[in-house]
Amino acid sequence: MDLRFEEEPDEEPDEPEPSQPDGARGTATGTVPSVGLPTRDWEYSTKVMTVTQLADGVTVVKVLHEAAADGWELASVLDGGEKRVILMRRPKRAARETRRVGFAPPKSG
DSSP: OOOOOTTTTTOOOSSSSOOOOOOOOSSSOSSOOSOOOOOOOOOEEEEEHHHHHHHHHHHHHHHHHHHHTTTEEEEEEEEEETEEEEEEEEOOGGGSSOOSSSOOOOOOO
16 A cells, blocks of 8 residues: 655646637636626515415415516415415625616506
């Protein structure tokens, strides 16, 4: 059995790595920036409903439809004994995002 210690470096490559890929212009500096999704902070809203309202198939759809117009999405349904709590969330809006630019859709009615 071959014993290895952390102080021993791995084998070195036979060929030296090129400092620039073929056809590259300029120099590569620093680390590569992260392009993943930014971390999101959420704001939450709750709606208390009875078990009957939750089971009727109409009330929940109406509540979620109205909430979706404001950007809310269903996060969870929590058991509160005799009642249920609908937990909704939406991404927190930065101070500069509070004012939307453009025209609002026409209101029907």
